[in-house]
Amino acid sequence: MTTGAGLFIGLMSGTSTDGVDGVLARIAPDSRPTVLAQASLPFPDDLRQTLLALNAPGHDELGRAALASLALAECYADTTRQLLAGASVAAADVTAIGAHGQTVRHRPDLGYTIQLNAPALLAERTGISVVADFRARDVAAGGQGAPLVPAFHAAIFAADAPRAVLNLGGIANVTLLAPGRPVTGFDTGPANMLLDEWCRRHTGQNYDHDGAYAAAGKVDANILEYLLASEPWLAKRPPKSTGRDLFNATWLDTRLNAWEGYCRRLTPQDIQATLQRFTARTVAQAIDREAPDTQEVLVCGGGARNSGLMRDLAECLNRPISTTDAHGVPALSMEALAFAWLAYAHVNRLPAGLPDVTGACGPRVLGALYPG
Template sequence: MITFDGSYFIGLMSGTSVDGIDGALMQMRAASDGSLHPHQLARASVDMPPDLRLELLALNESGSDELHRAALAANALVRCYADTVAQLLHRARIAPTDIVAIGAHGQTVRHRPQEGYTLQLNAPALLAELAQIAVVADFRTRDVAAGGQGAPLAPIFHHAVFSTNRPRAVLNLGGIANVTALRPGLPPIGFDTGPANALLDLWCLRHTGQPFDADGAWGRTGTCDDALLAEWIASDAWLAAAPPKSTGRDHFNAEWLDQRIPHGYAALATWREDIQATLVQLTAATVAQAVAQQAPDVEDVLVCGGGSRNGALMRALGARLNRPIALTDTAGVAAQDAEAMAFAWLAYAHCARIPAGIPAVTGVRGPRVLGAYYPA
């Protein structure tokens, strides 16, 4: 039996925001109770090439010659993954032969569990060839095949690294926001709560030319339209649905937003900034609503993901959650690296045959080991 104590795993993540690839090189170390915990040895980030970013975003919608374009985009993405892996190995001074496996999620371009499928662009066999390291990929499909949502995937990792002797929540602010509720002695629950960076970045790019609103500075020049915010929340049945639930750009996209901006709104002098400010509050309000309904007993909230760098969003969350919030850095996990670390842990879970698909999170019919293995 392989214990994996002292073993090395790499995690790679290119999330819904499609702004870059984050990588983490982890070592599994035994705790006093015999459980294994991941310790980060190196991190790396590679910016998404602008042309590839635009193509990946375009492939979220139907278009011409999709299959060919998707295959080329997957190969290009994996070459960026391989660059990230090379940086990690160089920084940690570890050889490829020392790594047990890479966890590579790929880029989600369709997520429709209600129709029985989810699709992530990836080329794991190519990554195994380029990196000369085994790859674990395709994490969502087994969960969906067994009746689950296929997402979120991080709660089982959050349970491993953030559990404490009191109830707490972990909030990931990627393109979509998701929450994990951790309670002593119980399995985690986790679910998507609604949009985060996906709509904020979309609106910012459209009206400023910048891919994201750095620190929320542009949005702070606007004013939240409380009436419009209430209409947005009331108009969306998905937001009111109980977990298990997951979502993505299939739902929260430009069409969703454009349909919900009232006719004539553009006549207002600061309407662009006001929409951005209202989107900030949309994320904060839907997260707070989800926590109040599904995890009212949590005493604190740890935040990770790219949205944790948006100061305006963090302040809005602090005001609405009415409990202490802090970055996951305070618990030993850099907020920027948490998702990449999660996929290193998921690669370990696959190799150790630990179920990462669990009913309390995704609604899967029973615990399932997730992922497909591509040897080096």
């Protein structure tokens, strides 16, 4: 396989489990990637429900997971075809696809992480080499296997003053960049995950568009402080990562049930507003604790389009915040672009697993290659 500059595709389906985001980008050393095409493909509802259900134990998990992996690869292949057509690029001209897969278990404390994927099928469907299984090598080296994006953030957003790059997917993760200091990064807690769960439960909508549902309610300070104080993981120092194994509907219901009589006086919109502020507070507390000299925060991911959440973040962070769009990278394409870059790093044998981020015993080249 050729190395150096080239065309790479990144495919990402995150903990929000709403679909696939993809980018086709030209990536070269010492320059910012150039995005040539973007595409998004929502999951069919049956696949989405299956993927969500596979986050918990159930009947015939192995068989259901295998079939879901194949269906996911078909979605990845469809997204890839859209990208190629949108840029008028031939598959033969693409060096590799970086495909993260769908995380259904993440237990680095027990030495494993599971992403559903079928990279061999994706290589067959597209004729393009696929890099996948990005987390496993870092976990094998004693790391968290997450977050995966800080090396990429450092490559394109390093500055002369301390700054943070905040990704608001299902889970929020932050990269801390400062001159003269190692790149660090970690998960801060839920971002859209609990917000989407509560909104879907009470409105039937998959997410709270622009925070409108939360805006119809009022933050309850008592429940907010209880949520912040009741979860020990939030006070844990990095390296750390999390996912649906911890922050899920059961986590939320257990805490709200402890306030059952009190919560009856609140509207569902009040809970939505409180969860939105909970996300903002957990992010702000994490940055204040680990990098109090941070001067600005760059925001990406789906949550960057939630103006209500962005307002809460601005208030809680008490620092200038902006989306990465203002810095040349579309906020909604950031994670997919990161996986294009991770494929580039794998092909060029660049260690993207950073021990100061994940706690691994050393830097590691991430991913496994499936030739096209």
